[in-house]
Amino acid sequence: MNYILKDENSLYYECGYSCDNALFISLGSEKFFLTDSRYQQEATEIIKNATVIIEGDLYKKANEIIKKSKIKKLNYDPKEWSIFAFEQITNGLDIKLKAKPDFSHKKRIIKSYKEIELLRKAVKLGAKSFDEFAKMINSNGFGKDEYELTYMAKTALSKYGKRELSFDPIVAVNANASKPHALPTNKTLTKNDLLLVDAGLKYKRYCSDRTRTVSTINGFNFSTKQKFKSKKVQKAYDTVLKAHDNAISKARSGMKAKEVDALTRNVIEKAGFGEYYIHSTGHGVGLDIHEMPYISTKSDTIIEDRMVYTIEPGIYIPNEFGIRIEDMVVMIDGKIEVL
Amino acid sequence: MNYILKDENSLYYECGYSCDNALFISLGSEKFFLTDSRYQQEATEIIKNATVIIEGDLYKKANEIIKKSKIKKLNYDPKEWSIFAFEQITNGLDIKLKAKPDFSHKKRIIKSYKEIELLRKAVKLGAKSFDEFAKMINSNGFGKDEYELTYMAKTALSKYGKRELSFDPIVAVNANASKPHALPTNKTLTKNDLLLVDAGLKYKRYCSDRTRTVSTINGFNFSTKQKFKSKKVQKAYDTVLKAHDNAISKARSGMKAKEVDALTRNVIEKAGFGEYYIHSTGHGVGLDIHEMPYISTKSDTIIEDRMVYTIEPGIYIPNEFGIRIEDMVVMIDGKIEVL
Numbered sequence: 001m002n003y004i005l006k007d008e009n010s011l012y013y014e015c016g017y018s019c020d021n022a023l024f025i026s027l028g029s030e031k032f033f034l035t036d037s038r039y040q041q042e043a044t045e046i047i048k049n050a051t052v053i054i055e056g057d058l059y060k061k062a063n064e065i066i067k068k069s070k071i072k073k074l075n076y077d078p079k080e081w082s083i084f085a086f087e088q089i090t091n092g093l094d095i096k097l098k099a100k101p102d103f104s105h106k107k108r109i110i111k112s113y114k115e116i117e118l119l120r121k122a123v124k125l126g127a128k129s130f131d132e133f134a135k136m137i138n139s140n141g142f143g144k145d146e147y148e149l150t151y152m153a154k155t156a157l158s159k160y161g162k163r164e165l166s167f168d169p170i171v172a173v174n175a176n177a178s179k180p181h182a183l184p185t186n187k188t189l190t191k192n193d194l195l196l197v198d199a200g201l202k203y204k205r206y207c208s209d210r211t212r213t214v215s216t217i218n219g220f221n222f223s224t225k226q227k228f229k230s231k232k233v234q235k236a237y238d239t240v241l242k243a244h245d246n247a248i249s250k251a252r253s254g255m256k257a258k259e260v261d262a263l264t265r266n267v268i269e270k271a272g273f274g275e276y277y278i279h280s281t282g283h284g285v286g287l288d289i290h291e292m293p294y295i296s297t298k299s300d301t302i303i304e305d306r307m308v309y310t311i312e313p314g315i316y317i318p319n320e321f322g323i324r325i326e327d328m329v330v331m332i333d334g335k336i337e338v339l
Numbered sequence: 340m341n342y343i344l345k346d347e348n349s350l351y352y353e354c355g356y357s358c359d360n361a362l363f364i365s366l367g368s369e370k371f372f373l374t375d376s377r378y379q380q381e382a383t384e385i386i387k388n389a390t391v392i393i394e395g396d397l398y399k400k401a402n403e404i405i406k407k408s409k410i411k412k413l414n415y416d417p418k419e420w421s422i423f424a425f426e427q428i429t430n431g432l433d434i435k436l437k438a439k440p441d442f443s444h445k446k447r448i449i450k451s452y453k454e455i456e457l458l459r460k461a462v463k464l465g466a467k468s469f470d471e472f473a474k475m476i477n478s479n480g481f482g483k484d485e486y487e488l489t490y491m492a493k494t495a496l497s498k499y500g501k502r503e504l505s506f507d508p509i510v511a512v513n514a515n516a517s518k519p520h521a522l523p524t525n526k527t528l529t530k531n532d533l534l535l536v537d538a539g540l541k542y543k544r545y546c547s548d549r550t551r552t553v554s555t556i557n558g559f560n561f562s563t564k565q566k567f568k569s570k571k572v573q574k575a576y577d578t579v580l581k582a583h584d585n586a587i588s589k590a591r592s593g594m595k596a597k598e599v600d601a602l603t604r605n606v607i608e609k610a611g612f613g614e615y616y617i618h619s620t621g622h623g624v625g626l627d628i629h630e631m632p633y634i635s636t637k638s639d640t641i642i643e644d645r646m647v648y649t650i651e652p653g654i655y656i657p658n659e660f661g662i663r664i665e666d667m668v669v670m671i672d673g674k675i676e677v678l
């Protein structure tokens with residue numbers, strides 16, 4: 001199949017290397033990696049399955065390569081390309097251009113065993129960073145605001161800049177945690193506050209993703225065993241944890257994604273919190289922090305072995321508090337294994 | 340004129356607000372800001388010149404609004420839109436779609452006096468952060484590697500996460516500075532090393548951008564007066580500074596951008612370093628870190644009052660060292676004023 005890719009992670013998946021100015025073209029058995037002179041050394045050292053071409057104008061060169069090849073049909077992902085870039089690539093080509101939304105994501109939905117090991121390692125390092133972050137807060141986080149706490153989370157996860165993050169961490173106190181994508185505020189952390197942390201890091205480009213909601217008593221940690229002073233908060237917390245555990249114990253390969261979603265949603269609905277569970281159960285994770293499969297109420301995707309995704313139910317009471325517990329899982333031998 | 344915008348900074352320029360899921364549509368005198376319920380409160384509070392519409396599917400809603408309006412022609416920037424998104428917006432529309440590359444950037448090339456004040460403030464805060472970073476290095480930066488130093492720069496510029504950065508800082512030691520877009524390495528900083536720092540922050544969304552190259556003797560600072568041990572480095576440094584100062588004193592409104600570029604390039608070429616000056620003299624700065632005007636050898640853009648851009652000549656000797664000195668400037672009454 002002939003195709004052309006632009007997204008950095010799509011390129012990395014094809015040939016084990018990518019950078020911020022590159023294209024990948026596959027024409028039958030011939031493959032080309034186009035980049036500029038800044039990346040020549042690394043690209044030629046690492047890429048074994050494609051011809052590395054160094055060029056100033058990548059779009060013009062891609063257009064020439066495709067023209068010369070005399071192919072009749074070319075696949076592309078319309079989500080990867082700006083109208084401007086794609087017009088330059090396809091200028092004057094007399095071939096059929098076939099839009100394939102999520103072309104690379106679809107290839108990547110089932111992970112290899114090697115990818116699973118990289119994701120497992122990312123998750124382990126992510127969990128260690130949560131422990132490190134708890135230590136930092138216990139020693140000097142109280143009295144700091146969400147901006148400073150978010151920066152502290154970045155410091156722990158990135159190990160002072162040595163590692164990339166999967167996304168900007170969410171660190172939210174009490175009522176701010178009621179927004180699933182909370183941005184930091186000037187709200188400071190006091191003992192006994194509810195603290196929600198959603199954060200992840202990258203290990204060899206593979207992402208981790210984890211959420212914990214905790215009660216910040218003295219010497220707290222990010223385990224899932226938490227005691228809150230408020231009965232309402234505790235009831236919501238116990239419900240979210242039960243929903244999380246229910247999906248992990250009962251999800252099976254062969255189910256539809258929406259059936260996995262129901263495993264968390266039914267528990268929360270039965271406890272009377274249904275209207276406060278305002279998002280899907282989870283999403284795939286790999287080179288991208290959000291990829292297939294999407295574990296939502298509408299998804300008919302069949303869950304298969306070696307898919308990796310999150311289980312992250314939540315309850316969000318506006319202006320009061322929010323609870324979310326998230327783990328990354330992999331389907332192995334038909335069942336869920338928590339990474 | 341009818342137009343539709345998607346880029347966050349394009350939206351902010353139109354109505355003083357934007358977020359990561361929004362569209363702006365201008366149909367004659369009617370203007371619409373489309374976003375989802377997460378941003379309802381802020382959008383309705385801030386936006387005065389457009390009707391705020393809260394929707395789940397922004398593309399579908401935009402399509403409906405355009406259909407109802409019975410306009411005949413719609414302008415868009417093909418660089419702002421993915422093929423996928425634009426197809427959803429324009430699905431079934433019987434109107435002329437007119438591609439206008441850099442539509443918003445062209446509107447933004449001349450800054451208002453208010454914008455100039457915001458940029459001036461960003462530059463001042465950026466310069467203060469450089470001083471703060473110098474203090475940090477002098478007190479405990481020696482022996483740290485480029486990853487840790489980069490993180491230290493982020494800490495100084497962001498004030499522990501309170502401020503956004505214009506881009507990931509470049510902090511490069513000795514030979515690594517010979518790459519204009521150096522990525523951090525394990526190279527540690529030792530006294531008398533050459534240190535290049537290229538960094539900026541945002542003040543009310545407006546970017547600063549600055550580069551200094553220094554010799555890290557005891558108690559060094561980021562001023563442009565620098566003494567290097569190596570004669571070759573000193574000669575290159577003095578040449579870059581002379582090129583920088585030459586452009587700042589001689590650039591005039593009414594010149595072509597390529598004539599401003601020549602004011603740095605001629606100095607460096609005359610000193611015999613021409614082949615090592617491998618990029619343009621500068622770029623516009625505003626809401627985006629790179630915008631118009633581009634100060635390059637090929638640009639016929641006429642420089643006008645109230646344009647804001649960088650002057651950043653450099654000399655890069657592969658595997659040896661790199662020098663760059665960068666300041667942001669504004670054209671006022673026909674001449675350059677350094678911000």
